[in-house]
Amino acid sequence: QFESNTDSKEAALIYAQQCPIIFGQSETTLTQMFAIGLRHQIPFISYICDAFQRDRMRMLTMSSAQILKSAEWVNKSPMIAKLCQNSEKRKDVLSSGIETFLVRTAPRFNFKPLSLIEDSAANIVQYFAHAARFVQTLIDTPQSTTTTPFSYDAVIVLNHTTSSEVMVKPDFGGDDDHDENDDDESDEDDTKEDDDYFANLSDRLKQNQCVFLQKTCSVLTSGDGTRFLEPAFAELKDTLQKTKYGQQQQHNNSQSYPHRKRFCSLIDRRSKDDDVLYMFEPPDDCNTIPIQHVPEWYFEAGKKCVLPSHNYAQEKSQKMSPLTIKVEGLGHPKQLTFSFHVASVDIVRCYMFWMGFYIRIVHPHDLILVFKHMFNLEFAGNAKYLNSSKVKQDLADVKLVDAGFDAFYEDSTIVPRQLK
Numbered sequence: 138q139f140e141s142n143t144d145s146k147e148a149a150l151i152y153a154q155q156c157p158i159i160f161g162q163s164e165t166t167l168t169q170m171f172a173i174g175l176r177h178q179i180p181f182i183s184y185i186c187d188a189f190q191r192d193r194m195r196m197l198t199m200s201s202a203q204i205l206k207s208a209e210w211v212n213k214s215p216m217i218a219k220l221c222q223n224s225e226k227r228k229d230v231l232s233s234g235i236e237t238f239l240v241r242t243a244p245r246f247n248f249k250p251l252s253l254i255e256d257s258a259a260n261i262v263q264y265f266a267h268a269a270r271f272v273q274t275l276i277d278t279p280q281s282t283t284t285t286p287f288s289y290d291a292v293i294v295l296n297h298t299t300s301s302e303v304m305v306k307p308d309f310g311g312d313d314d315h316d317e318n319d320d321d322e323s324d325e326d327d328t329k330e331d332d333d334y335f336a337n338l339s340d341r342l343k344q345n346q347c348v349f350l351q352k353t354c355s356v357l358t359s360g361d362g363t364r365f366l367e368p369a370f371a372e373l374k375d376t377l378q379k380t381k382y383g384q385q386q387q388h389n390n391s392q393s394y395p396h397r398k399r400f401c402s403l404i405d406r407r408s409k410d411d412d413v414l415y416m417f418e419p420p421d422d423c424n425t426i427p428i429q430h431v432p433e434w435y436f437e438a439g440k441k442c443v444l445p446s447h448n449y450a451q452e453k454s455q456k457m458s459p460l461t462i463k464v465e466g467l468g469h470p471k472q473l474t475f476s477f478h479v480a481s482v483d484i485v486r487c488y489m490f491w492m493g494f495y496i497r498i499v500h501p502h503d504l505i506l507v508f509k510h511m512f513n514l515e516f517a518g519n520a521k522y523l524n525s526s527k528v529k530q531d532l533a534d535v536k537l538v539d540a541g542f543d544a545f546y547e548d549s550t551i552v553p554r555q556l557k
Contacts, residue, residue: 148172155427156437159241167241170234171431180432182238183486184542187497188214188549189235190245194496194506195552197248204248207235216549242436243465246496248510252298252470256406258512258519262531263356264293264404265475265504269535271366272477272485275395286426288399288435289477290443290464294335296406298470299513334460334469338403338444342417345445348377349417354404356412366402369416373400377418397426399435401443403462407471420445422453435478439464439490443474467493484539499539499546501532 148171152160160167167182174181193205211217211232221227239245254261268291275284342349350372354365374394382394398418405413418424423438446452446460466472470492478486487498491511498504505528514520522528 145169145172148175151175151431152433155431155434158440159238159433159437161241164237166230166233167237169230170238171433174432179541179545182234183432184545185231185549186235186238186242187499187542188546190496191499191503191546192550192552193245194248194503197510198506199553207245208232210551211235213551214549215551216545242433242440243490243493243495246494246507247492250301250470250492250494250511252492253301253513254295254470254473254511255297255299255513255516256295257517258508259517259522259528259531260356260406261293261295261473262504262508262522262528264291266501266531266535267356267366268402268475268477269487269501269537271370272479273536274367275370276479276482276485283393284396285479285481286397286430287395287479288426288438289395289479290399290401290439291475291477292401292403292443292462292464292466293473293475294403294405294407295471295473334462335405335407335471337447338405338415341445341447341449342415344447345420345449347417347420347445348373348381349415350376352414353411354414365414366416369402369414370400373416373418381418397428399424399426399438403444415444417444419443420449432478432480435476435486436464436488439474439476464488465490465493465495484541485537486539486542487537498537499542500537501535502529504532505529 145168149160149168152168152171160171170182170185174183189205189207189210192210196205208228211221211228217228217231221231268289272289275287278284339349339351350369352365352369377394400416400418402417403415405415419438419442423441427434440463442449442461443464444462449461452459452461462472464474464476466474472491474490475498476488476490478488480486488495489498489504489507496503496507498507505523509523512519512523514523
């Protein structure tokens with residue numbers, strides 16, 4: 138049912154409390170989308186946006202395909218037709234809901250980016266696969282039913298980026314495709330901003346009393362892909378138990394961690410030597426999942442903070458945090474984030490954020506299609522790797538399960554059947 142009788146005031150109160158950044162202003166359209174989701178107990182607006190973005194990505198595999206717009210997708214989607222019952226007003230509401238949610242969360246993924254990544258696509262794919270397998274090990278434990286829900290944000294600081302020929306920055310409004318040229322900023326300015334943004338990471342975590350560990354790591358020597366994350370996580374969990382949660386009844390059983398918790402990792406690849414891994418809990422204002430949380434809380438927490446700045450508390454009170462690392466990494470092309478929203482043992486959503494844009498990685502092979510638009514394909518054999526069987530092997534055993542969304546997408550997609 139499209140029109141919900143759920144009390145919109147109740148929805149507005151819940152989202153204003155749990156998601157004040159996303160729901161900063163009480164838009165009628167967004168309230169209605171959230172109310173429908175609450176009534177049917179599904180992440181309704183997230184499903185809609187995820188389905189639209191995935192079709193947008195897959196339509197690019199068609200020759201001479203134009204970048205899909207939300208209004209066009211709403212008009213063509215079979216499920217939307219059922220929901221709207223030929224009502225143009227309802228279609229306009231859904232299209233507006235997509236645009237508003239994308240503005241509040243992060244703009245639709247840009248397939249004509251401002252920068253291209255000059256790093257090994259093979260290494261980054263392997264790090265993604267490692268993170269996904271690690272999440273699966275937490276789910277597959279005997280305590281998995283008490284471990285979920287949890288949130289894990291995995292940030293990778295890339296080695297280098299270069300300007301692309303098409304200069305496009307995030308557009309936080311409207312439905313126009315990102316095809317306008319913008320003035321380029323100097324490489325020196327970009328480098329200085331990145332140096333400040335990613336500077337003194339361990340000192341910043343200490344300053345904000347975030348429990349963390351720091352280790353060197355290498356994707357080339359990580360065995361089955363979880364062995365450098367699993368020991369790090371075990372050490373982090375043990376430290377948290379001894380120093381932070383030991384006196385709290387709900388965490389007396391360390392086996393339940395990370396139940397209703399959010400933790401993060403950051404892999405810094407800028408060194409000429411081994412990569413550096415940080416694993417940590419973010420600040421207390423965004424590391425605990427509320428009881429009866431809304432699905433969009435995961436986005437809200439990531440938009441608040443991943444790794445805080447030195448002056449995080451002061452910046453937060455002033456609603457300014459330019460040096461706090463957040464999931465979207467707006468203005469910092471060296472930051473790539475994979476955000477895992479683990480709602481239950483059979484619902485694992487993975488979102489990728491880069492340069493302020495985002496897209497859901499529904500199936501592991503989606504990553505191949507997106508990376509072909511993000512990486513300099515002439516660098517480090519990236520084109521050869523992304524078109525080889527090796528990349529498929531690297532992703533072969535990665536699981537991202539969400540049967541509810543799979544069914545939703547099957548009913549809503551506009552991609553021709555021969556491309557499915």
